[in-house]
Amino acid sequence: MCVEDVHFRREWHPAESIGHRCLARGLSDIAAMGGEPLACFLSLDLPSNLPQRWVNDFMSGLLRLARLRKTPLSGGDTSSAPKIVADIIVLGTVPAGQTLLRSKARPGDRIYVTGELGGSAATLKRLHSGKKIRSSDNSRHFYPTPRLEVGLWLRKKNLVTSMIDISDGLSVDLAHICEESKVDGVLRLEALPVAKTADLALALHGGEDYELLFSAPKSAAVPRRIAGVSITEIGEIRRKTSQKGTVKTIDSAGRLKPLRPAGWEHFKTD
Amino acid sequence: MCVEDVHFRREWHPAESIGHRCLARGLSDIAAMGGEPLACFLSLDLPSNLPQRWVNDFMSGLLRLARLRKTPLSGGDTSSAPKIVADIIVLGTVPAGQTLLRSKARPGDRIYVTGELGGSAATLKRLHSGKKIRSSDNSRHFYPTPRLEVGLWLRKKNLVTSMIDISDGLSVDLAHICEESKVDGVLRLEALPVAKTADLALALHGGEDYELLFSAPKSAAVPRRIAGVSITEIGEIRRKTSQKGTVKTIDSAGRLKPLRPAGWEHFKTD
Numbered sequence: 001m002c003v004e005d006v007h008f009r010r011e012w013h014p015a016e017s018i019g020h021r022c023l024a025r026g027l028s029d030i031a032a033m034g035g036e037p038l039a040c041f042l043s044l045d046l047p048s049n050l051p052q053r054w055v056n057d058f059m060s061g062l063l064r065l066a067r068l069r070k071t072p073l074s075g076g077d078t079s080s081a082p083k084i085v086a087d088i089i090v091l092g093t094v095p096a097g098q099t100l101l102r103s104k105a106r107p108g109d110r111i112y113v114t115g116e117l118g119g120s121a122a123t124l125k126r127l128h129s130g131k132k133i134r135s136s137d138n139s140r141h142f143y144p145t146p147r148l149e150v151g152l153w154l155r156k157k158n159l160v161t162s163m164i165d166i167s168d169g170l171s172v173d174l175a176h177i178c179e180e181s182k183v184d185g186v187l188r189l190e191a192l193p194v195a196k197t198a199d200l201a202l203a204l205h206g207g208e209d210y211e212l213l214f215s216a217p218k219s220a221a222v223p224r225r226i227a228g229v230s231i232t233e234i235g236e237i238r239r240k241t242s243q244k245g246t247v248k249t250i251d252s253a254g255r256l257k258p259l260r261p262a263g264w265e266h267f268k269t270d
Numbered sequence: 271m272c273v274e275d276v277h278f279r280r281e282w283h284p285a286e287s288i289g290h291r292c293l294a295r296g297l298s299d300i301a302a303m304g305g306e307p308l309a310c311f312l313s314l315d316l317p318s319n320l321p322q323r324w325v326n327d328f329m330s331g332l333l334r335l336a337r338l339r340k341t342p343l344s345g346g347d348t349s350s351a352p353k354i355v356a357d358i359i360v361l362g363t364v365p366a367g368q369t370l371l372r373s374k375a376r377p378g379d380r381i382y383v384t385g386e387l388g389g390s391a392a393t394l395k396r397l398h399s400g401k402k403i404r405s406s407d408n409s410r411h412f413y414p415t416p417r418l419e420v421g422l423w424l425r426k427k428n429l430v431t432s433m434i435d436i437s438d439g440l441s442v443d444l445a446h447i448c449e450e451s452k453v454d455g456v457l458r459l460e461a462l463p464v465a466k467t468a469d470l471a472l473a474l475h476g477g478e479d480y481e482l483l484f485s486a487p488k489s490a491a492v493p494r495r496i497a498g499v500s501i502t503e504i505g506e507i508r509r510k511t512s513q514k515g516t517v518k519t520i521d522s523a524g525r526l527k528p529l530r531p532a533g534w535e536h537f538k539t540d
Contacts, residue, residue: 001313001349001357043271043313043357075359079271087271087313087357089345 019061026090027146032165034155035092045081105181118198121206149227163214289331296360297416302435304425305362315351375451388468391476419497433484
């Protein structure tokens with residue numbers, strides 16, 4: 001769901017970007033399971049005084065990505081409402097039993113991430129501070145690329161033990177893997193692929209990068225680049241040391257420190 | 271989509287009823303195409319101060335109907351938002367080429383409706399007037415029954431030329447059939463199955479009855495009752511007389527009068 005003033009602001013985000021981000025969010029979940037998208041369904045709540053132009057631009061942003069990803073818009077609904085709400089459902093397929101889950105990370109596995117982290121949150125921070133933004137310079141935020149080819153490649157090569165997309169932030173999404181796999185995750189801070197515009201905190205906790213975070217056995221031959229996207233090893237899975245799966249950081253001197261998951265979490269930030 | 275203060279009010283509708291109505295709305299669309307439901311997906315926007323009890327009751331109303339109709343909840347999303355929004359997507363199946371559409375009504379066809387009309391709107395009117403309501407006495411409004419068995423029977427018997435469910439009101443939904451079939455629809459007012467609690471205006475324009483409205487050739491043997499639900503002949507399809515498909519009423523003396531569609535239409539009533 002993309003909710004006005006929760007996931008976007010009309011004065012910050014062009015309508016085309018909101019339409020694109022709405023579908024990208026759903027496609028990214030399919031990518032994280034190693035799936036291929038099949039169809040999408042859109043429900044739109046719109047204030048009755050919203051200009052038709054806004055709706056046209058929103059739809060053009062969404063439909064451009066839908067065409068590109070061969071994910072036809074196949075149904076949905078419209079309603080009036082005080083705020084814009086766009087709900088996207090994406091259906092995808094994966095051969096039975098091959099879905100990549102969050103629950104199969106094992107101690108000794110290495111942790112990997114696609115692309116760069118923190119770029120989307122860096123743009124959001126700049127928007128919050130009132131600075132002018134050009135959407136063409138901030139495409140990671142306005143027009144994120146769901147990593148469908150990477151997810152599909154990893155599933156077909158059968159290299160991966162767990163996978164998730166980074167929608168809420170690395171610290172939060174790695175914690176999801178740790179909790180569901182009942183393991184600890186240790187991040188090497190100096191290894192993180194921090195986006196040029198971001199800093200370490202944004203790379204750790206900033207959401208909406210829609211990169212893939214996955215674990216693979218130490219012995220797995222994970223390439224440095226898949227489908228044109230860089231792959232970086234950023235840490236390892238360890239045996240669980242406390243009640244709940246936890247995320248730790250390790251510095252170059254080998255010192256471990258607990259990392260409190262602090263990304264975007266619904267119902268906790270507002 | 272079910273939007274707080276548009277489709278329901280928290281002080282009027284028990285949470286179980288809202289959950290039931292949300293899914294019933296989607297199932298009714300499947301019924302109107304002669305389909306069988308397969309799976310549903312739910313996205314929920316919830317204010318962060320909403321009691322957990324409300325969510326539990328909402329889900330229990332929705333899941334009870336999902337179990338009854340063998341339509342497993344198969345995915346979805348949650349988000350925080352200023353108002354409750356529940357978006358349901360129901361997937362259904364129908365053999366290729368057999369979907370019942372709105373566009374195949376032909377002059378000479380008879381018009382039929384299931385059950386009774388206006389009951390749901392009568393309850394809503396009473397709620398608006400501030401009268402106390404017991405949901406057990408007003409189940410057509412609070413717990414509508416999607417007419418899945420009737421839709422399936424009609425599709426399998428191949429009797430029907432067009433079908434729609436009455437979610438917005440008879441006058442509006444018949445106009446949809448007329449426009450898409452490029453015909454006129456003539457309603458015999460004295461034939462309408464008006465609910466005991468309703469009047470003629472509510473039967474013509476009141477929404478959310480979720481009965482099926484369909485056309486069938488004059489020669490078709492449409493029974494008086496299908497799957498325990500009464501079927502009433504309420505008019506006929508005629509050749510189009512104006513630019514747009516229109517709905518007319520005919521009284522017992524044979525006088526035709528145009529009927530302005532005046533039911534629930536999103537973006538027009540608020």
